[in-house]
Amino acid sequence: MAKEIDNKEVSNREDDYSKWYNNLVVKADLAEQSAVRGCMVIKPYGYAIWEKMHDELDRMFKETGHVNAYFPLFIPKSFLSREAEHVEGFAKECAVVTHHRLKVSDDGKGVVVDPEARLEEELIVRPTSETIIWNTYKNWIKSWRDLPLLCNQWANVVRWEMRTRLFLRTAEFLWQEGHTAHATREEAVEEAQRMVQVYADFARRTMAMPVVVGVKSETERFAGALDTYTIEAMMQDGKALQAGTSHFLGQNFAKAFDVQFANREGKLEYVWATSWGVSTRLMGALIMTHSDNNGLVLPPALAPIQVVMVPIYKTEEELAQIVGRMNEIKAEMATQGISVKIDDRDNLRPGFKFAEWELKGVPVRIVIGPRDLQNGVVELARRDTMEKESVSQEGLAARVAGLLKDIQQHLYDKAAAFREANIRRVDTWDEFKVEIEKGGFLLCHWDGTPETEEKIKEETKATIRCIPLDSFVCEEEGKCVYSGRPSHRRVIFARAY
Amino acid sequence: MAKEIDNKEVSNREDDYSKWYNNLVVKADLAEQSAVRGCMVIKPYGYAIWEKMHDELDRMFKETGHVNAYFPLFIPKSFLSREAEHVEGFAKECAVVTHHRLKVSDDGKGVVVDPEARLEEELIVRPTSETIIWNTYKNWIKSWRDLPLLCNQWANVVRWEMRTRLFLRTAEFLWQEGHTAHATREEAVEEAQRMVQVYADFARRTMAMPVVVGVKSETERFAGALDTYTIEAMMQDGKALQAGTSHFLGQNFAKAFDVQFANREGKLEYVWATSWGVSTRLMGALIMTHSDNNGLVLPPALAPIQVVMVPIYKTEEELAQIVGRMNEIKAEMATQGISVKIDDRDNLRPGFKFAEWELKGVPVRIVIGPRDLQNGVVELARRDTMEKESVSQEGLAARVAGLLKDIQQHLYDKAAAFREANIRRVDTWDEFKVEIEKGGFLLCHWDGTPETEEKIKEETKATIRCIPLDSFVCEEEGKCVYSGRPSHRRVIFARAY
Numbered sequence: 001m002a003k004e005i006d007n008k009e010v011s012n013r014e015d016d017y018s019k020w021y022n023n024l025v026v027k028a029d030l031a032e033q034s035a036v037r038g039c040m041v042i043k044p045y046g047y048a049i050w051e052k053m054h055d056e057l058d059r060m061f062k063e064t065g066h067v068n069a070y071f072p073l074f075i076p077k078s079f080l081s082r083e084a085e086h087v088e089g090f091a092k093e094c095a096v097v098t099h100h101r102l103k104v105s106d107d108g109k110g111v112v113v114d115p116e117a118r119l120e121e122e123l124i125v126r127p128t129s130e131t132i133i134w135n136t137y138k139n140w141i142k143s144w145r146d147l148p149l150l151c152n153q154w155a156n157v158v159r160w161e162m163r164t165r166l167f168l169r170t171a172e173f174l175w176q177e178g179h180t181a182h183a184t185r186e187e188a189v190e191e192a193q194r195m196v197q198v199y200a201d202f203a204r205r206t207m208a209m210p211v212v213v214g215v216k217s218e219t220e221r222f223a224g225a226l227d228t229y230t231i232e233a234m235m236q237d238g239k240a241l242q243a244g245t246s247h248f249l250g251q252n253f254a255k256a257f258d259v260q261f262a263n264r265e266g267k268l269e270y271v272w273a274t275s276w277g278v279s280t281r282l283m284g285a286l287i288m289t290h291s292d293n294n295g296l297v298l299p300p301a302l303a304p305i306q307v308v309m310v311p312i313y314k315t316e317e318e319l320a321q322i323v324g325r326m327n328e329i330k331a332e333m334a335t336q337g338i339s340v341k342i343d344d345r346d347n348l349r350p351g352f353k354f355a356e357w358e359l360k361g362v363p364v365r366i367v368i369g370p371r372d373l374q375n376g377v378v379e380l381a382r383r384d385t386m387e388k389e390s391v392s393q394e395g396l397a398a399r400v401a402g403l404l405k406d407i408q409q410h411l412y413d414k415a416a417a418f419r420e421a422n423i424r425r426v427d428t429w430d431e432f433k434v435e436i437e438k439g440g441f442l443l444c445h446w447d448g449t450p451e452t453e454e455k456i457k458e459e460t461k462a463t464i465r466c467i468p469l470d471s472f473v474c475e476e477e478g479k480c481v482y483s484g485r486p487s488h489r490r491v492i493f494a495r496a497y
Numbered sequence: 498m499a500k501e502i503d504n505k506e507v508s509n510r511e512d513d514y515s516k517w518y519n520n521l522v523v524k525a526d527l528a529e530q531s532a533v534r535g536c537m538v539i540k541p542y543g544y545a546i547w548e549k550m551h552d553e554l555d556r557m558f559k560e561t562g563h564v565n566a567y568f569p570l571f572i573p574k575s576f577l578s579r580e581a582e583h584v585e586g587f588a589k590e591c592a593v594v595t596h597h598r599l600k601v602s603d604d605g606k607g608v609v610v611d612p613e614a615r616l617e618e619e620l621i622v623r624p625t626s627e628t629i630i631w632n633t634y635k636n637w638i639k640s641w642r643d644l645p646l647l648c649n650q651w652a653n654v655v656r657w658e659m660r661t662r663l664f665l666r667t668a669e670f671l672w673q674e675g676h677t678a679h680a681t682r683e684e685a686v687e688e689a690q691r692m693v694q695v696y697a698d699f700a701r702r703t704m705a706m707p708v709v710v711g712v713k714s715e716t717e718r719f720a721g722a723l724d725t726y727t728i729e730a731m732m733q734d735g736k737a738l739q740a741g742t743s744h745f746l747g748q749n750f751a752k753a754f755d756v757q758f759a760n761r762e763g764k765l766e767y768v769w770a771t772s773w774g775v776s777t778r779l780m781g782a783l784i785m786t787h788s789d790n791n792g793l794v795l796p797p798a799l800a801p802i803q804v805v806m807v808p809i810y811k812t813e814e815e816l817a818q819i820v821g822r823m824n825e826i827k828a829e830m831a832t833q834g835i836s837v838k839i840d841d842r843d844n845l846r847p848g849f850k851f852a853e854w855e856l857k858g859v860p861v862r863i864v865i866g867p868r869d870l871q872n873g874v875v876e877l878a879r880r881d882t883m884e885k886e887s888v889s890q891e892g893l894a895a896r897v898a899g900l901l902k903d904i905q906q907h908l909y910d911k912a913a914a915f916r917e918a919n920i921r922r923v924d925t926w927d928e929f930k931v932e933i934e935k936g937g938f939l940l941c942h943w944d945g946t947p948e949t950e951e952k953i954k955e956e957t958k959a960t961i962r963c964i965p966l967d968s969f970v971c972e973e974e975g976k977c978v979y980s981g982r983p984s985h986r987r988v989i990f991a992r993a994y
Contacts, residue, residue, distance in 0.1 A: 039569035
């Protein structure tokens with residue numbers, strides 16, 4: 001799929017961040033709009049990044065004792081109504097299946113829905129699976145010996161969003177949803193907290209994305225949860241992005257689906273629940289954390305291609321010699337687990353290739369020309385800083401392995417420094433209104449009421465992203481930035497994706 | 498999830514094969530019916546087997562140059578109609594989304610479909626993705642340089658089957674669907690043939706399941722294909738099971754979605770296509786190929802747990818000593834890539850544990866009692882033959898690695914011998930009617946007409962499974978078993994799942 005890429009078409013972040021993002025997602029071959037409203041096509045290059053996220057998260061889930069399972073795509077309409085807050089949260093954005101057959105239209109020219117194939121009860125394409133899963137758990141859980149039950153599901157879900165954006169908000173998206181069942185409240189709370197920490201660890205270590213771990217205000221909680229833990233990241237435009245959530249669901253779903261277990265004393269109790277999920281939205285977070293005006297910047301841990309090698313040559317003979325040497329280097333790098341692509345396309349100039357791989361965010365580029373071959377050196381360029389240097393071919397694999405680690409760390413540090421520079425403690429409402437326009441996170445006192453939260457949102461479009469549990473010391477006495485009433489801790493306000 | 502398992506509840510294969518199968522799927526914790534008609538829940542143990550299938554197939558697809566991508570769950574109704582045969586094949590079993598919102602019912606007691614949220618065009622939950630994918634490929638393919646395009650998708654699909662059975666035929670199932678685009682007919686045919694061979698290789702090597710590779714008769718082709726290649730397996734009841742198919746689609750979808758490319762001479766041509774898929778149906782094939790009246794029998798290559806270790810003890814001290822030694826053995830086995838579970842549950846007797854792990858098909862069981870510990874031996878039992886022997890703890894990991902290979906081979910050989918014993922060359926119609934009742938594959942001459950095929954199906958419920966391309970020499974002159982007309986080769990008739 002070699003296409004003519006005009007790098008100038010990647011617009012500048014500074015001019016229009018939103019345009020830059022959409023542009024980049026399409027130009028870097030990550031995803032595109034489909035013919036179905038709000039649904040995206042995840043292209044091979046984008047999917048390869050998502051696969052890496054999947055594999056690492058899956059490993060982390062299994063390491064923490066979880067197993068995968070698969071539950072139906074469809075949810076009977078009546079199930080949704082069982083948990084009152086839950087149905088309110090999802091009813092307005094549901095894809096509803098009403099029929100199970102098409103037939104040839106009367107004019108014979110197309111197909112129409114067969115009115116005789118109406119379902120007795122409508123089915124909802126799952127927006128999330130708590131209801132169908134807890135209806136299933138009812139049969140799986142009888143005794144304390146069946147607990148904890150630690151399941152995860154990798155699946156597609158549908159939420160009929162009116163305004164969609166590639167990766168960030170799409171009608172269909174891919175995600176994982178963990179659903180666990182526990183004998184005690186304490187255990188369930190511990191699980192919900194453990195999993196938000198797994199997400200934070202993944203975001204920081206693998207995505208090189210600093211996140212704040214916190215708890216949501218009541219207003220921002222998941223529909224049906226008693227507590228929602230979240231990881232919040234700051235994008236380059238200063239807006240917040242909720243990157244993963246973990247919910248303590250109490251006994252809400254156990255009660256809605258009558259899931260009880262016999263405890264060690266033989267008495268029946270309702271089961272305690274959690275659920276937690278991250279989605280292809282992480283792709284959006286990844287892009288908006290690191291990328292620049294030359295295109296995507298990928299942390300090496302998630303790069304489908306970590307090193308691209310481009311030969312510079314005039315004759316066929318030179319090409320053959322250089323590619324021969326490249327194959328040796330590639331083999332050496334493979335032993336270090338480094339994924340390498342040799343770009344030996346003969347119909348494109350080196351400059352074009354450089355731009356294409358920069359656009360696609362490949363962390364390291366190695367260039368070898370005839371003179372480099374003679375001198376036993378290569379040109380080594382890193383995508384994050386765009387720096388180049390000439391280095392020896394000897395020990396190159398080990399050097400590149402080290403460089404990839406450096407890049408991973410540098411991306412994290414850079415993003416952390418950006419975040420640091422855009423967090424401000426704000427104590428007056430006048431200041432708040434000014435500062436929120438500049439973007440970033442505002443650490444403010446809040447009186448703890450949904451009313452104040454709502455008013456601040458109305459006036460400034462800022463929401464409470466979370467009450468931080470780490471990253472910042474927020475416990476202190478103060479006065480609500482809006483109402484002036486007493487407050488015991490600061491929370492993070494920001495405009496958000 | 499330790500439950501009381503009554504092994505006697507696994508009914509006999511000989512009494513009622515169908516009941517035995519359903520029973521086994523549920524008892525071995527592989528899958529169960531959900532609250533949604535025809536949709537199954539794949540339980541963690543069943544899903545772990547599917548994951549192993551997924552991982553190996555995915556590796557094989559990538560090794561043959563394919564990349565993964567993801568396309569929308571929904572297909573606009575009008576897309577289905579574009580390819581005439583395709584719509585005819587799938588229109589009758591479609592889940593149709595007509596609305597995108599629910600609202601609180603007038604009595605306030607539940608939710609109803611909001612009539613104002615009717616979609617302009619209905620969406621079909623994908624039964625297969627040729628249409629949405631070729632509509633996308635239209636934008637991806639411009640020149641011969643964009644070809645071949647070799648994509649695969651792992652996804653869920655929905656076909657509203659009226660009679661469903663766990664894994665074998667479910668309304669929703671998981672699968673992979675490869676969709677490739679080529680510049681020439683020859684290349685596309687080669688790809689379709691390559692992929693059916695990948696499936697055959699996977700079935701034989703990983704599933705230990707002998708399959709016949711063949712081509713379908715016109716009647717049995719995929720809706721929209723010019724040729725369908727298939728792998729056909731024989732179940733223990735002598736019925737055939739179509740385990741995977743690969744389609745040469747010609748230019749049908751390229752024409753339906755107007756996908757043309759500029760060839761090397763700059764002239765526009767329609768693109769050539771293939772598609773190929775295997776699904777969770779393979780789980781059914783796996784179960785019905787190897788399992789017995791004691792439960793599941795798993796080939797080691799697909800067993801989530803390859804070795805289970807059960808301690809025999811009287812005192813806590815003995816238990817601690819034995820489990821200590823088991824952990825050493827487990828660590829040694831891990832270096833050989835063998836997955837081991839130590840079943841140290843203290844509330845169950847060894848006999849119960851033995852039955853449970855037999856039911857779950859774990860290939861190798863190791864038992865250690867206090868005397869074994871003293872003598873430096875273990876009891877080694879294999880699930881396939883149920884043979885036991887006492888062997889030294891020294892060199893145990895290497896021995897077990899060898900044993901796992903033996904079991905894998907033995908399962909294949911056993912299934913191949915069974916198939917061999919149940920294939921018969923039949924030359925008269927009277928003989929056919931008798932033999933088909935005994936089950937198995939009948940190698941018969943056929944006159945090549947859909948009419949004869951249809952009549953044979955009506956009279957005997959037998960269908961042409963395939964025209965074999967390997968496994969059997971079928972090219973010979975003869976007379977159609979039904980019509981007596983001349984025939985140039987034998988084909989396989991069988992009753993099928």
